Amino acid sequence: GAVVSQHPSRVICKSGTSVKIECRSLDFQATTMFWYRQFPKKSLMLMATSNEGSKATYEQGVEKDKFLINHASLTLSTLTVTSAHPEDSSFYICSARPLDGGHQETQYFGPGTRLLVL
């Protein structure tokens, strides 16, 4: 089956630092990847759509200068949380939609990255 990885799985950083999270599709290509945020015992909230070769599309209320997204290749998207603050502490999950038209409706989720900002 299709596999999506995220790195790191867990990160602790000091307030004010920037953190980069990688999302990779391991055995398929994806022109579109999605970034979600999940608070404890809550649902997933879509943050942005990452498009290979073009700018990301952010959902309303998500600061694009705060959450930088780069989709450099068909298998890699990165989310950088800039100048992180404790309120940015959360579980960040990515998903990828295969390029193959036959299965475009299905997307595959990464295992998530837990960010703790001290």
Place this chain on the structure above:
Amino acid sequence: SQQGEEDPQALSIQEGENATMNCSYKTSINNLQWYRQNSGRGLVHLILIRSNEREKHSGRLRVTLDTSKKSSSLLITASRAADTASYFCATDSSNTGKLIFGQGTTLQVKP
């Protein structure tokens, strides 16, 4: 914004019993998907049902969709302790892959 409402929020049953979770949504959709999440982990895709479908089966899972009521249900038959997890419905309204998730149902299956 989150458009899905799920009920119950929490469900506790004995192994072997059936578990039913419901999901309601607000706008028209192209498809509705159900996902499972074990505590602190990523999501596992369970089943996708398109707007022109009414029922789908996959192993012990049965999903129904009523577009007139904007609701869906997930039935897990003969539950097992390993089914303990949170279950989310998610709707795709534009077929772009942008999913709007429901609040989720936390299922506990007691051995």
